Amino acid sequence: MNLKQRDKKYLWHPLTQHKLHPETIAITKAKGCVLTDEDGNEYIDAIASWYTCMYGHCNAYITHRVSDQMQKLDQVVFSGFTHEPAIKLSEALIKILPENQNKIFFSDNGSTAVEIGIKMALQYHFNTGEKRNALIAFEDGFHGDTFGAMSVSGLSIYNGPFEDFFLDVKRIPVPNGKNQDAILKILKEIVLNNKVAGFVYEPLVQGAAAMKMHDAEGLNEILKFCKKHNIVTVADEVMTGFGKTGKHFASLYMETKPDIMCLSKALTGGLLPMALTTCSQHIYDAFYSDEMSKGLFHGHTYSANPLACTAALASIELLQSDDIQKQIQTISASHVVFGNRIKSHPKVKSTRQLGVIFALDLNIEMERYGNLRDKLFKFFMDHGVFLRPLGSTIYIQAPYVITQKQLEKIYQVIEDALEIV
Ligand SMILES: *Cc1c(COP(=O)(O)O)cnc(C)c1O
Secondary structure (H helix, E strand, O other): OOHHHHHHHHOOOOOOOOOOOOOOOOEEEEEEOEEEEOOOOEEEEOOHHHHOOOOOEOOHHHHHHHHHHHOOOOOOOOOOOOOHHHHHHHHHHHHHOOOOEEEEEEEOOHHHHHHHHHHHHHHHHHHOOOOOOEEEEEOOOOOOOOHHHHHHOOOOOOOHHHHHHOOEEEEEOOOOOOOHHHHHHHHHHHHHHOOEEEEEEOOOEEOOOOOEEOOHHHHHHHHHHHHHOOOEEEEEOOOOOOOOOOOOOHHHHOOOOOOEEEEOHHHHOOOOOOEEEEEEHHHHHOOOOOOHHHOOOOOOOOOOOHHHHHHHHHHHHHHHOHHHHHHHHHHHHHHHHHHHHHOOOOOEEEEEEEOOEEEEEEOOOOOOOOHHHHHHHHHHHHOOEEOOOEOOEEEEOOOOOOOHHHHHHHHHHHHHHHOOO
8 A cells, every 4th residue: 555545544634624635645755845755756845835944845954953953952841941952043033033022932833823922912911900801813814723823813714613712803904005094993993892902913914815915004004003002913924934025024024013923834944843922021021020920821842842943043044144035036036027927817817926925816716625726736736836726826935945947837837727727
């Protein structure tokens, strides 16, 4: 039996209805931008395996560093103990994070990073003597699959069984450059009728909503409103962080900085799972007390795993290198050219781009997990490119190390796919 067949016996895959989608593809090797399956087929990883492996798969700079670290210190409790990989990582991060970020809290995936952000926002108010129970979030946002994260996610396609247990969340539309007054009116309504603890948002690009992009100036106005009303702002940069938008963080496009930031995915270059929730000094200060109970009593066994910290540190060094920064420029410029080439195609409704993130909407109604989507996915894979259409949106978020030739192949297969839909 091959891997594909053996998989069926015991494994239960994420986000999968196994009766409708029994097939998996067994990947045996990943190097640079190329995935290889058990039959020897190769696929360009045009979405960097959910935007994680931005420096290429099995990047030698990262793997060597982690391999060295493995010989010295593998894992230790991070409550009461500390270690050099975590300290070095914190020092490197503070240099590139928005200037108001001053404290770093570890966890191990994007959902928990958001969960912690929400808990920080709620407890911040609790500790300062004012219980606030409501949260604000964007329509169509996605923040993960744990309860707090699900609650703030607007994109709750299959959340039916859980909705009765969600936190109290008020929704606002994303700023589009034209609805500023309408949004402010909704916000005023919300704060009049609710005690709002925090605002959780994906800055500028909503990933799972199919790379929907919104207006930076409008977002800045919302953030200013939140500051004025002491609403803790929680930027979920799990997807946008570490160079995707052309800056190290999407939050750097806005003048008003978030109180809290959530980071994961590209943080470790895809080598090991890790996440961070960072915050400003004034958030931290609300927890710093002679009273034990004012501390943040949240912790994960693998918090600040030394190997993951080492992978993250090596990744940040790569991000800051001239090579990668130049690649980000080159990829962005290529996307602009491709966008211009494709946007007048009769099957294309619109295109959008920010940094290395490119998306196009097809002129066709499609279900998020429907047959046409599956047909497109299969077409891409059959032609050696791993792309995962989201409904009628095709997006690219390739590793920074992609070659021009590989990029051209991705563009070409998308153009060819337009002929089959
Ligand atoms: C992927 C993602 C998450 C969830 O991260 P996981 O590691 O999958 O739990 C949260 N927020 C955003 C914006 C994401 O893209």
